[in-house]
Amino acid sequence: MFEKLTIIGTIALIVLILSPPPAVALGIGMAPTEYKITGAFRGGDYERSITVFNPDENANNFTLRTDGEASEWISFYKIEDVNTKINEISIDANRNYPVLIKINIPSDAATGTYNATIYAETVPGGTKGITTGVATKLQASTIISVEVTGEQVMDGVLNSILVENTEIGYPIRVKTVFQNTGNVIAKPKIEIAVIQNNITLNSFTHESTKVKPTSIEPIIAEWNTTAEIIPGDYKARVNVALDGRTLGSEDVPFKLMPVGTLTRQGNLTSLLIEGEPAIDTVAKVKAIFQNTGQIETPAKFSAEVYKENKMIDILSSDELTVLKNKEIALISYLKITSPGDYLIKGKVIYSGKETPAKEYSFTVPKSTPGFAALYGVLVILIIYSIINRRNRGG
Amino acid sequence: MKRIIEILAMLAIMSIATSAMGETVDEADDCTGDQSITTCATIEDIKGIEVDFNALNFKKIIPGTESTIQANNIFNSKDGKPTIRNIGNFNISIKINATDLKNGKEYIPSSSLFVKIPGLSEKLDLGSEVTISNLAPNIPYPIIFSINASLISAKPGNYKGSISIKI
Numbered sequence: 001m002f003e004k005l006t007i008i009g010t011i012a013l014i015v016l017i018l019s020p021p022p023a024v025a026l027g028i029g030m031a032p033t034e035y036k037i038t039g040a041f042r043g044g045d046y047e048r049s050i051t052v053f054n055p056d057e058n059a060n061n062f063t064l065r066t067d068g069e070a071s072e073w074i075s076f077y078k079i080e081d082v083n084t085k086i087n088e089i090s091i092d093a094n095r096n097y098p099v100l101i102k103i104n105i106p107s108d109a110a111t112g113t114y115n116a117t118i119y120a121e122t123v124p125g126g127t128k129g130i131t132t133g134v135a136t137k138l139q140a141s142t143i144i145s146v147e148v149t150g151e152q153v154m155d156g157v158l159n160s161i162l163v164e165n166t167e168i169g170y171p172i173r174v175k176t177v178f179q180n181t182g183n184v185i186a187k188p189k190i191e192i193a194v195i196q197n198n199i200t201l202n203s204f205t206h207e208s209t210k211v212k213p214t215s216i217e218p219i220i221a222e223w224n225t226t227a228e229i230i231p232g233d234y235k236a237r238v239n240v241a242l243d244g245r246t247l248g249s250e251d252v253p254f255k256l257m258p259v260g261t262l263t264r265q266g267n268l269t270s271l272l273i274e275g276e277p278a279i280d281t282v283a284k285v286k287a288i289f290q291n292t293g294q295i296e297t298p299a300k301f302s303a304e305v306y307k308e309n310k311m312i313d314i315l316s317s318d319e320l321t322v323l324k325n326k327e328i329a330l331i332s333y334l335k336i337t338s339p340g341d342y343l344i345k346g347k348v349i350y351s352g353k354e355t356p357a358k359e360y361s362f363t364v365p366k367s368t369p370g371f372a373a374l375y376g377v378l379v380i381l382i383i384y385s386i387i388n389r390r391n392r393g394g
Numbered sequence: 395m396k397r398i399i400e401i402l403a404m405l406a407i408m409s410i411a412t413s414a415m416g417e418t419v420d421e422a423d424d425c426t427g428d429q430s431i432t433t434c435a436t437i438e439d440i441k442g443i444e445v446d447f448n449a450l451n452f453k454k455i456i457p458g459t460e461s462t463i464q465a466n467n468i469f470n471s472k473d474g475k476p477t478i479r480n481i482g483n484f485n486i487s488i489k490i491n492a493t494d495l496k497n498g499k500e501y502i503p504s505s506s507l508f509v510k511i512p513g514l515s516e517k518l519d520l521g522s523e524v525t526i527s528n529l530a531p532n533i534p535y536p537i538i539f540s541i542n543a544s545l546i547s548a549k550p551g552n553y554k555g556s557i558s559i560k561i
């Protein structure tokens with residue numbers, strides 16, 4: 001029996017050695033390169049197809065994704081199963097794969113032309129056996145252009161304009177509250193001029209915020225002040241327009257103050273771990289910081305980790321900016337390697353200050369053997385049984 | 395030659411497959427937002443690319459020297475020399491970008507990587523996305539990659555990253 005196995009193994013090895021190296025070619029093809037859908041109606045569903053081609057001599061996987069303004073309208077399906085969305089396809093060697101594209105135009109899309117790009121990409125090969133090098137990925141694309149037409153009501157109301165006092169070096173934020181009273185998504189155009197003593201120091205425009213029909217949304221337009229700007233009284237001349245029509249215009253006074261004038265204040269309101277901590281997992285530590293000061297502040301969570309009263313690790317989150325009257329989750333990660341009682345003692349550092357420390361304790365139980373461990377035991381038992389039988393036979 | 399004929403045949407099938415979804419129509423004439431499964435592909439409208447490598451191995455990099463992976467214009471020569479081929483039916487431009495090569499926290503910046511297609515481009519630094527134009531259909535082009543170790547201050551070790559070739 002052993003001799004037979006040796007012969008089979010030797011033959012397999014010779015075949016392996018004599019075989020030519022596997023083909024490593026990688027290819028991608030796509031058709032068509034462009035689609036234009038004209039006269040499309042809001043709320044309408046449109047179907048097209050693209051074909052992805054694998055010119056390789058091996059089967060390959062390809063991922064599908066979209067990018068661009070209309071990307072969220074597009075989804076991919078198999079031609080033979082038009083109900084299940086797909087994002088990855090497997091194509092046999094030298095074959096092509098037609099993909100059904102469904103384009104669902106939202107009922108509140110405003111009249112205009114929307115573009116998206118569909119990408120098909122090879123899944124990058126591994127870098128196994130490479131000392132220093134790069135894996136290769138190929139990408140092909142198709143551009144889709146959708147022209148939405150039909151009657152629409154584009155209208156809105158300007159509810160309020162607010163400009164907060166701030167300090168030199170911090171951005172000026174102009175908050176415009178806009179209500180969309182039309183039946184399509186609106187993008188109001190907000191033009192702002194910063195004026196001091198009747199001299200316009202700077203002007204800027206914000207037109208990227210989308211407001212859905214019937215929604216009331218605060219729209220924040222920002223301008224970063226520079227060191228050349230001196231403290232003093234200013235006014236922002238704000239003009240809000242929609243579809244070429246002015247909805248309102250107002251001069252709003254505000255103050256620019258020297259750095260350090262406004263109070264910095266904040267609280268670490270809660271500290272917790274998401275999910276159940278377990279051995280060989282990474283726990284997500286969430287520290288909620290609330291900015292109660294008069295100006296935005298950078299904030300960073302920092303903590304010490306204790307296990308059985310012995311410090312074993314330190315944690316640190318990214319530093320994030322927290323706007324006035326807002327709260328934010330500062331995230332850090334803890335790798336858990338052993339069971340026991342843990343204690344996290346942490347604080348938030350903001351604008352050169354620290355919050356009082358907060359504590360969070362938890363227990364990690366001993367792990368129970370999983371399928372892998374049971375499988376391992378089973379393999380050892382089988383090997384033991386074979387050896388035992390052979391010894392008895394000998 | 396046989397391989398090129400095979401690919402062209404597949405591309406023809408591919409365009410038929412696309413048009414088989416519905417009537418192949420002139421985009422300008424009739425692709426006007428009807429709600430049936432109708433494509434607007436034209437038979438010329440196919441682009442594709444093929445390379446005869448799925449990874450590039452610079453092996454050992456010696457500090458102070460440039461390491462180059464030599465290329466040739468024989469597709470699938472199986473000697474590790476990279477070749478690229480436009481398998482579509484019109485001239486295309488390709489865009490190439492690279493990630494940094496990483497080894498834990500150490501890294502070799504992508505700006506240390508270079509690419510060149512002789513006759514079509516100079517040696518281009520992959521610190522940002524580069525474009526190489528005018529790849530004619532069915533012509534295998536050598537594509538030369540190099541890494542300039544004189545720019546590298548990273549510690550010894552194995553560094554890995556990825557490149558993307560886009561059409």
